[in-house]
Amino acid sequence: MITKMASKVADFFIYRNWIEKDEHEIYRYGMEVILSFVINFCIVLICGIVFREMLYTFLY
Numbered sequence: 380m381i382t383k384m385a386s387k388v389a390d391f392f393i394y395r396n397w398i399e400k401d402e403h404e405i406y407r408y409g410m411e412v413i414l415s416f417v418i419n420f421c422i423v424l425i426c427g428i429v430f431r432e433m434l435y436t437f438l439y
Contacts, residue, residue: 381418385410 389407392398398406427436 381411381414382407385414 385407388410389398389403392406393400393403423436423439427433427439
């Protein structure tokens with residue numbers, strides 16, 4: 380799922396001529412890392428809100 384989203388973002392960058400076609404794999408990997416971090420951060424934040432343990436959430 381994350382790989383598909385990252386690939387679509389890299390394809391969009393190529394479509395808009397923001398990157399060259401030979402840089403697709405580099406940007407796809409970078410977007411995978413960023414998306415993975417954002418998704419994990421949101422999951423931890425939601426868990427902290429649900430369990431009302433925001434102090435531990437911020438410490439984590």
